[in-house]
Amino acid sequence: MRLTVIGTGYVGAVHAACMADIGHEVLGVDIDAERIAALTSGRPPFYEPGLSEMLMKAVATGRLRFTTSLAEAAWFADTHFICVGTPQHPTTGAADLRYVEAAVNGLAPYLHDSGYERVLVVGKSTVPVGTAARLAERLQAAAPDAEVAWNPEFLREGCAVQDTLRPERIVVGARSEQAEARLREIYRPLLDAGTPLIGTDLATAELVKLASNSFLATKISFINAMAEICDATGADVLTLAEAMGRDSRIGPRFLAPGLGFGGSCLPKDIRAFTARAEELGRGESVAFLRQIDEINTRQRSRTVDVAQRLVGGSFADRNVAILGAAFKPHSDDIRDSPALAVAEAIRRRGAQVRVHDPEAVDNARSAYPVLQFALDVAKACEQADVVLHLTEWPQYRELDPVALAAVVRTPAMVDARNTLDPTAWCSAGWTLRALGRPRFG
Numbered sequence: 128m129r130l131t132v133i134g135t136g137y138v139g140a141v142h143a144a145c146m147a148d149i150g151h152e153v154l155g156v157d158i159d160a161e162r163i164a165a166l167t168s169g170r171p172p173f174y175e176p177g178l179s180e181m182l183m184k185a186v187a188t189g190r191l192r193f194t195t196s197l198a199e200a201a202w203f204a205d206t207h208f209i210c211v212g213t214p215q216h217p218t219t220g221a222a223d224l225r226y227v228e229a230a231v232n233g234l235a236p237y238l239h240d241s242g243y244e245r246v247l248v249v250g251k252s253t254v255p256v257g258t259a260a261r262l263a264e265r266l267q268a269a270a271p272d273a274e275v276a277w278n279p280e281f282l283r284e285g286c287a288v289q290d291t292l293r294p295e296r297i298v299v300g301a302r303s304e305q306a307e308a309r310l311r312e313i314y315r316p317l318l319d320a321g322t323p324l325i326g327t328d329l330a331t332a333e334l335v336k337l338a339s340n341s342f343l344a345t346k347i348s349f350i351n352a353m354a355e356i357c358d359a360t361g362a363d364v365l366t367l368a369e370a371m372g373r374d375s376r377i378g379p380r381f382l383a384p385g386l387g388f389g390g391s392c393l394p395k396d397i398r399a400f401t402a403r404a405e406e407l408g409r410g411e412s413v414a415f416l417r418q419i420d421e422i423n424t425r426q427r428s429r430t431v432d433v434a435q436r437l438v439g440g441s442f443a444d445r446n447v448a449i450l451g452a453a454f455k456p457h458s459d460d461i462r463d464s465p466a467l468a469v470a471e472a473i474r475r476r477g478a479q480v481r482v483h484d485p486e487a488v489d490n491a492r493s494a495y496p497v498l499q500f501a502l503d504v505a506k507a508c509e510q511a512d513v514v515l516h517l518t519e520w521p522q523y524r525e526l527d528p529v530a531l532a533a534v535v536r537t538p539a540m541v542d543a544r545n546t547l548d549p550t551a552w553c554s555a556g557w558t559l560r561a562l563g564r565p566r567f568g
Contacts (some may be wrong), residue, residue: 128313129204131156133230135193136459137287137391138251138280139210140171141178145291148187155193161192165202173305174459174486177288206276206309209250215395221402222395223315226301227252231262238270245304246273251280253336253396255403256406259300259329276301277329278310279336284390285457292317299326300332337403340396341416346381347388348422354384354484354563355429364563365545384389384563385428386517386543389454389463394420424560430515430543431472433560437539442478446536448511449473450504451518452484452491459486461494466517470498470541473515483507485520504531511535519544 128151132143135157143155156161156254162172169183185191194200200207204457210225231248238246248266250259254277277300282290297314301307307326307512309319319325327335350371354364364384372379388394406412438445447470454464461467469480474480474497482491488500501507504523508514508531516523524546533540538557540547545561551567552559558564 128206129201130153130206130208131204132208132210133157133197133234134170134209134211134226135159136210136212137173137175137284138282139208140166140173140182141175141282141287141291142208142210142251142280143191144178144182144185144290147188147191147314148181150291152204153191154200155191155202156195157193159196161310166193167329175287176285176457178439181288182538184567186330197233197238199232205241205243205245206231206247206249206313207234207542208495209248211252211392212398213252213273213395214391216399218404219397219402221254221406222255222399224254224258224341227254227258227262231266234342235266235269235273238266238273240244245305246270247309248273248275250275250277251312251385253279253340253392253399254333255399255406256330256333256337257403259333263302263329274301274303274306275329276310277332278339278341279332281336281339284455291473293383294322296309297322298327298332298335299324300327300329301328323550330425337396337400340393341400341419342415342490342495343381344388344397344423345415346394348384348419350384351387351426351562352380352422357563362563363563365563367468367563383545385426385519385545386430386465386469386562387423389465389468390460391462394423394463402538426543427468427472429562430469430517430541431476432505433562434473434513434541435476437558437560439542440474442476445478445512446510447473447478447480447483448508448514448535449480450484450507450514450516450523451520452482453487453518456518456520457483457486459490461487461490464491464518467491467495467498469515469517469531471495478518479511481507481511484518485522503536508534512537513539513541515541515543517543519546523547528552528557 131154132139133156135155147153213222216223259277266273299310357364368382427514449470451466540559549567558568
């Protein structure tokens with residue numbers, strides 16, 4: 128089948144490459160000419176494992192190409208996926224829909240004369256409930272035979288290719304059997320491999336993504352709230368989380384205590400969900416999400432305070448090494464990165480801060496030019512008074528604590544991700560602190 132993907136950021140680039148990989152002819156569309164040029168040459172604009180190889184293969188076969196023209200998109204296919212961003216509004220916390228609306232408004236004038244009898248515009252962007260119905264009215268005013276469906280994405284950065292080709296579920300919100308049938312045909316290779324498709328209405332499809340992210344955020348912040356109680360009582364939050372996770376009704380996933388969540392989805396989505404619920408007069412139904420957000424943010428200041436105590440109560444004239452800049456491993460995404468928020472807070476308290484990350488240094492340097500950066504861990508930790516482990520890259524778990532002790536000024540570590548082996552580090556002479564755990568060393 129032929130389809131277009133409008134918006135070639137994180138979601139769009141992955142979706143376009145994966146749809147071409149399963150056999151469709153795909154046209155990616157974006158207003159950013161430099162991004163289009165990079166994608167045309169097979170270079171993704173961000174780091175995502177497996178994407179570069181898939182992109183180059185799809186471009187080489189001719190099944191995937193890119194353009195800046197919405198007119199070309201309208202003539203190319205009768206199915207258009209909207210994959211543009213919905214950032215957080217800077218003052219209200221609500222989702223900013225300007226890019227979604229611009230994509231639909233830009234495409235609509237070309238649909239009436241595109242030659243296709245039934246055009247389907249499929250939203251994948253995360254939007255407030257009610258957006259799809261409103262866009263459908265606007266679209267049909269310009270192209271009466273056009274229909275809107277909603278097909279939310281559930282990608283995890285670092286696993287996005289796998290999540291697209293082997294998803295746990297596909298959700299389709301549509302008003303007609305024909306629209307759902309077309310999406311079933313598009314996703315046929317995935318359905319034949321066993322992926323379930325859940326068909327529903329537009330509003331439910333919009334809510335699934337926001338409800339899912341809100342639940343995950345709640346689970347993360349819950350165990351971090353328990354870490355605060357553990358700090359006050361001397362209990363061990365890792366043992367607590369393991370015991371809770373053994374309960375099949377709870378499960379172990381997302382019960383990892385530590386620095387908390389960041390990135391482009393969970394923080395903005397729970398805030399946008401709260402804002403939309405208040406618009407609907409149901410703010411009390413999700414009022415707990417504000418506290419979830421507060422608990423998550425508090426983990427950052429708690430981490431700074433733990434590190435400050437390790438250096439004697441003041442960061443003035445102290446060297447601090449930060450391991451991690453991306454908001455999560457296997458990504459170069461620094462949007463709302465807890466690691467960089469901690470690094471900047473420590474710098475403001477008077478420390479010299481040097482940051483290392485396997486993939487995100489360039490992005491971090493552009494966003495935080497006042498911080499120092501190093502391309503290897505030893506350089507980042509040179510003469511450090513304290514080291515903070517803030518992004519759980521596998522290579523940090525594999526560090527040799529004996530070798531690193533020879534580089535730092537003081538062997539003191541804050542394991543804000545609770546993934547380092549305290550026995551190994553303390554045996555090498557380190558003092559190790561972690562949120563919600565007993566003191567080590």
